[in-house]
């Protein structure tokens with residue numbers, strides 16, 4: 582059984598997941614907590630190879646099912662190799678994206694049946710269910726503006742998608758993804774917490790920290 586605390590960061594590109602996940606990691610380490618940082622896709626040797634395939638522009642025409650299975654394969658490695666062992670050790674695990682990304686992007690975004698994603702997710706994650714998931718909410722345009730403003734940015738798979746789909750009538754891909762995240766907040770409000778990401782880094786971090794501190798206090802009182 583897991584003993585540690587599992588915190589995940591979710592949201593559209595450029596919403597600030599990596600920034601906030603790393604700020605929280607640094608903060609917890611400074612306070613003396615055993616905390617580790619991991620990210621998806623990636624996080625392990627095999628995961629890094631899968632990440633390369635997923636983000637390679639040459640693979641743009643990839644079948645949506647292949648894409649979903651690759652994300653899940655990367656996650657399976659990360660869960661077995663990194664996340665579960667750390668949680669069993671009582672560590673705090675911070676993950677930059679996790680299974681809600683698959684629900685939001687491949688499910689709500691691409692239109693893959695949510696039940697199928699849930700089924701595979703159970704197989705892949707086992708006990709590794711996040712205790713807190715921060716959904717950093719921002720308008721797609723704002724997030725993309727942030728991402729493209731800072732130039733060492735190569736991972737443009739979903740941004741490309743966004744720009745292309747702009748020309749097609751109907752709802753934009755990233756709008757559907759954002760809607761998906763909002764549905765997850767409605768359905769799992771105890772775990773998935775919406776944070777207004779359209780604020781300064783410091784203010785966003787303040788909102789996150791107050792929730793994390795609360796959880797740590799409650800856990801301390803339990804033990």
Ligand SMILES: Nc1ncnc2c1ncn2[C@@H]1O[C@H](COP(=O)(O)OP(=O)(O)OP(=O)(O)O)[C@@H](O)[C@H]1O
Nearest residue numbers: 593594595596597598599600727728731780781782
């Ligand atoms: N609150 C903020 N206000 C303004 N800029 C921000 C804020 N948070 C992060 N940024 C900047 O926006 C850019 C995107 O942030 P970050 O890389 O953390 O987003 P992300 O959610 O991890 O994106 P991706 O999904 O593409 O990995 C970075 O250059 C970061 O410094």
Ligand SMILES: [Mg+2]
Nearest residue numbers: 598599600677
């Ligand atoms: Mg990031």
